[in-house]
Amino acid sequence: MAGVALRDAVAGDAAALARIYLAARQAALPGLVERFDPTQVAGWLAGHLMAHHAVRVAEADAVPVGYIGHGTDDRHGPMVFHLYLDPAWHRRGIGTLLLAEALAAHAGSLSLFCIARNAGARSFYETHGFRIIGGSDGADTEEAEPDLLYAVAPTPKHGETQ
Incomplete structure (x- = not known):
């Protein structure tokens, strides 16, 4: 994609990624009450997500x-933990590019959780072959919102079985 580069995240990215995370969630989920401020989110991103999993930045x-963020x-098993874009950068193929890297890193098999009322994210994942395999009422989630568990697996080649 012209003008957009992908690279590994570094700890210095945490504040910028926290801003993206919070802005994306507010745009997609009006009325969502965030339990953590930008500093706390940045701390979690650097201290947990980046410390324990692969994180690629566009x-x-x-x-x-x-x-x-995936791992x-x-x-x-193989899972996407975070996929967030600055709302001003939606529908430019960046999410697809990031997701393609994660799929390649995990041989085409991934799962992820998505808040059920996030219609945009659901459409994006379903367009990329993810299917709902479970969900919850949200009682045990940070957001206290119903969520869906999605998964995708590689399509067997002709003559192969799974």
């Missing part, structure tokens, strides 16, 4: 405009 003119979850 940037334009050396400014982060989106990111994906392996003990319960669900």
Whole structure:
């Protein structure tokens, strides 16, 4: 994609990624009450997500405009933990580019959780082959909102079985 580069995240990205995270959630989920302020989110991103998982940043003119965090979850296997874009950068193929890297890193198999009322994210993931395999009423989630568990697996080649 012209003008957008992908790179590994560094701890110094945490504040910018926290701003993207919070802005994306507010744009997609009006009325969502955030439990953590930008400093707390940045601390979690640097101290947990970046410390334990792969995080790739999409940037334009050396400014982060989106990111994906993925790795392996003990319960669900290969998983996307975060995929967020600055709302001003939606529908430019950046999410697809980030997701493609994560899929390639995990041989085409990934799962993820999505807040059920996030219609835009649901459409994005379903367009990329993810299907709902579970969900919850949200009682045990940070947001206290119903969520959906999505998964995608590689399509077997002709003559192969899964």
